[in-house]
Amino acid sequence: xxxxxxxxxxxxxxxxxxxLTPEDKRAVAGLPxxxxxxxxxxxxxxxxxxxxxxSLLVSGFAFRQKxxxxxxxxxxxxxxxxxxxxLQNILLEVADHNVQCLTRCVLAVVPKNAVAxxxxxxxxxxxxxxxxxxxxxxxFREWVVNxxxxxxxxxxxxxxxxxxxxxxxxxxxxxxxxxxxxxxxxQIADCTGLTAVHTNRTLQTLRKxxxxxxxxxxxxxxxxxxxxxxxxxxxxxxxxxx
Amino acid sequence: xxxxxxxxxxxxxxxxxxxLTPEDKRAVAGLPxxxxxxxxxxxxxxxxxxxxxxSLLVSGFAFRQKxxxxxxxxxxxxxxxxxxxxLQNILLEVADHNVQCLTRCVLAVVPKNAVAxxxxxxxxxxxxxxxxxxxxxxxFREWVVNxxxxxxxxxxxxxxxxxxxxxxxxxxxxxxxxxxxxxxxxQIADCTGLTAVHTNRTLQTLRKxxxxxxxxxxxxxxxxxxxxxxxxxxxxxxxxxx
DNA sequence: CGTATTGTTGAGCGTAGTCAAAGTTAGTGG
DNA sequence: CCACTAACTTTGACTACGCTCAACAATACG
Numbered sequence: 001x002x003x004x005x006x007x008x009x010x011x012x013x014x015x016x017x018x019x020l021t022p023e024d025k026r027a028v029a030g031l032p033x034x035x036x037x038x039x040x041x042x043x044x045x046x047x048x049x050x051x052x053x054x055s056l057l058v059s060g061f062a063f064r065q066k067x068x069x070x071x072x073x074x075x076x077x078x079x080x081x082x083x084x085x086x087l088q089n090i091l092l093e094v095a096d097h098n099v100q101c102l103t104r105c106v107l108a109v110v111p112k113n114a115v116a117x118x119x120x121x122x123x124x125x126x127x128x129x130x131x132x133x134x135x136x137x138x139x140f141r142e143w144v145v146n147x148x149x150x151x152x153x154x155x156x157x158x159x160x161x162x163x164x165x166x167x168x169x170x171x172x173x174x175x176x177x178x179x180x181x182x183x184x185x186x187q188i189a190d191c192t193g194l195t196a197v198h199t200n201r202t203l204q205t206l207r208k209x210x211x212x213x214x215x216x217x218x219x220x221x222x223x224x225x226x227x228x229x230x231x232x233x234x235x236x237x238x239x240x241x242x
Numbered sequence: 243x244x245x246x247x248x249x250x251x252x253x254x255x256x257x258x259x260x261x262l263t264p265e266d267k268r269a270v271a272g273l274p275x276x277x278x279x280x281x282x283x284x285x286x287x288x289x290x291x292x293x294x295x296x297s298l299l300v301s302g303f304a305f306r307q308k309x310x311x312x313x314x315x316x317x318x319x320x321x322x323x324x325x326x327x328x329l330q331n332i333l334l335e336v337a338d339h340n341v342q343c344l345t346r347c348v349l350a351v352v353p354k355n356a357v358a359x360x361x362x363x364x365x366x367x368x369x370x371x372x373x374x375x376x377x378x379x380x381x382f383r384e385w386v387v388n389x390x391x392x393x394x395x396x397x398x399x400x401x402x403x404x405x406x407x408x409x410x411x412x413x414x415x416x417x418x419x420x421x422x423x424x425x426x427x428x429q430i431a432d433c434t435g436l437t438a439v440h441t442n443r444t445l446q447t448l449r450k451x452x453x454x455x456x457x458x459x460x461x462x463x464x465x466x467x468x469x470x471x472x473x474x475x476x477x478x479x480x481x482x483x484x
Numbered sequence: 485c486g487t488a489t490t491g492t493t494g495a496g497c498g499t500a501g502t503c504a505a506a507g508t509t510a511g512t513g514g
Numbered sequence: 515c516c517a518c519t520a521a522c523t524t525t526g527a528c529t530a531c532g533c534t535c536a537a538c539a540a541t542a543c544g
Contacts, residue, residue: 017333048478066387068396069474074387088376091369096380096479123362127333130372134330137375138338140382145308145316148389148435152500154310184522193390198500200524215523216509232311236290237338394532426490440532442492457491458541 006035006058006108009082009170014128016169016240024124031110031118038105044085045099051089053109057081060105061182065190066097075190077139078102078163078183082170087133090116103182135239142237147193150232152202155192157231160212164221165235181219246271248300248350251324251412256370258411258482266366273352273360280347286327287341293331295351299323302347303424307432308339317432319381320344320405320425324412329375332358345424377481384479389435392474394444397434399473402454406463407477423461 007029014020035058038044044055044062057079064076064085076097079085085099090112119126139162146158167179183191189199206212211227213220221227228234249271256262277300280286286297286304299321306318306327318339321327327341332354361368381404388400409421425433431441448454453469455462463469470476 064383066383068387068391072391074390076383076386088379091373091376092380092481094478094481096481097383120365130375131333133372133376133379134333137330137379137382138334140379140386141306141308141318141339143386144318144382144389145310147386149310149314149316185524186522195501196523197502197525201500204524236336239334239336239338427492428490437533438491439493439534442490443532446492 006033006106007056010056010084013082013170014132017131018124018128020124020128024122027118027122028125031114033108033110035106035108038101038107040101040104042101043098044101044107045095045097047095047098049095051086051093051095052112054087054089054112054115055085055099056108056110057083057085058106058108061102062099062105063102063187063191064097064099073190074193075187076143077136078191080163080166080170084132087115087129087136090119090129102187131239138237138239143191152192152194152198153205154231155194156188156199156202156206157211157227158233159188159191159231160214160219160221161224161228161231161233161235162238164219164224165233165238165240169238169240177221177224179219180217181214182217248275248277248348249298252298252326255324255412256374259373260366260370262366262370266364269360269364270367273356275350275352277348277350280343280349282343282346284343285340286343286349287337287339289337289340291337293328293335293337294354296329296331296354296357297327297341298350298352299325299327300348300350303344304341304347305344305429305433306339306341315432316435317429318385319378320433322405322408322412326374329357329371329378332361332371344429373481380479380481385433394434394436394440395447396473397436398430398441398444398448399453399469400475401430401433401473402456402461402463403466403470403473403475403477404480406461406466407475407480407482411480411482419463419466421461422459423456424459 007025011020011025011028038060045051047066059081062079062085064079065073066076067073086095089095115129119129142162146155150158163181164177164179168174168176185199185203186196188203189196192199194202203214207214211221211223211230213222249267253262253267253270287293289308301323304321304327306321307315308318309315328337331337357371361371384404388397392400405423406419406421410416410418427441427445428438430445431438434441436444445456449456453463453465453472455464
């Protein structure tokens with residue numbers, strides 16, 4: 001396993017915001033990455049643990065979540081291949097939330113100190129890493145708005161729009177309206193602050209309205225304009241063009 | 243106005259996480275700060291505007307918010323004296339949310355490029371600035387959980403605990419259970435994803451239960467343990483001890 | 485002192501939650 | 515490859531938390 005293509009999605013994503021030189025890429029590729037497969041639902045980080053590494057999602061989907069006192073779960077973000085789930089670990093010594101696999105995943109893990117050192121040596125990498133954490137924060141802000149001030153149809157529409165926009169940005173040569181979408185209805189509910197039952201009924205109305213088709217881990221967006229309008233989705237907060 | 247004491251709350255806060263030297267402080271004090279008073283409710287940043295400055299809150303309270311399509315408002319965070327509201331501006335070119343004064347405020351404004359340059363020259367300042375944005379992001383995550391998975395009493399209890407904990411950390415010589423708390427019930431509602439009417443009724447039950455007393459901009463926490471228990475409040479996410 | 489803002493109350497309603505069961509799909513092991 | 519099982523989706527009946535609208539009371543402020 002000497003191929004380093006696993007970094008390409010990361011580089012493509014970073015290059016939307018910074019200008020990586022070949023030396024930058026070589027330096028990143030030179031980090032002591034360890035690739036590891038994870039099974040579905042397995043925990044990558046647990047709240048309260050000391051942080052030691054940063055994790056890049058090479059393939060599959062993962063999510064961050066927190067549990068509240070009665071055991072309910074709130075998903076805080078979804079991550080796709082090419083994204084880090086825990087760059088904040090570089091400065092924060094203890095994890096404040098859980099990170100879990102949504103599907104089977106392959107992670108590339110690197111000691112956080114190695115990333116920190118590289119950031120000192122390579123200002124462009126430093127900029128890319130910080131930008132990553134700032135874009136994450138912007139998405140968290142939008143999620144506060146989504147669960148705080150939108151109704152069920154709007155919340156789910158917004159979630160689907162966001163993931164579609166991110167998947168599209170990650171894979172511009174795709175058709176832009178069909179995606180692998182492995183979230184169960186219970187997971188959609190945990191993203192949106194709803195129950196699984198109500199999520200089910202809401203998805204049915206979105207289907208009946210001709211906005212989406214969603215089954216067996218496949219999402220088709222049938223009417224992007226109306227879905228985005230319904231979900232009040234405006235992609236500025238994704239900062240895809242910095 | 244040559245006194246530079248206005249930076250002291252910022253330095254105290256930053257020194258919870260990094261070791262600022264006298265030279266670091268002098269360098270920060272040497273930035274081209276411009277102090278400006280703002281009246282209650284006035285906008286400091288508007289969504290969609292290009293970013294040019296960073297704003298430090300010298301006195302008063304401010305908040306970040308986003309508006310959804312039907313005009314409803316979601317408050318995303320509350321800020322107290324000694325905090326920056328928009329350090330993410332250093333890398334993000336367009337504001338993705340609004341920043342507004344809660345009370346009359348004094349801001350100290352500095353061109354974002356000046357901060358960026360100082361970060362290059364002073365690694366400790368760079369660390370402090372990044373840490374600030376990471377702590378902000380952690381608070382956003384907790385707010386997603388708060389509005390997504392807690393009921394009205396819990397949400398408000400959690401909000402009050404968070405602000406009390408932050409005010410206490412900013413002013414350790416205070417008595418720790420009485421605070422200036424200038425949020426109207428409508429603003430509390432916009433923080434928690436509730437309506438003003440339901441916030442009113444919920445506050446009444448918190449008072450009746452002997453947990454708090456809240457009136458005329460003054461909050462007293464009468465039973466911290468029970469309030470924190472009710473709100474499922476655990477301050478790890480504040481990263482006060484990094 | 486007068487007016488706008490904020491807080492409080494009541495009645496009725498609706499979105500979303502709960503609980504339980506049945507139907508469907510996907511995954512696993514024999 | 516099939517059978518069995520666990521996970522996921524769907525449906526129905528009922529409930530309840532929080533919303534809406536409207537009026538009034540109490541503060542704060544110019």
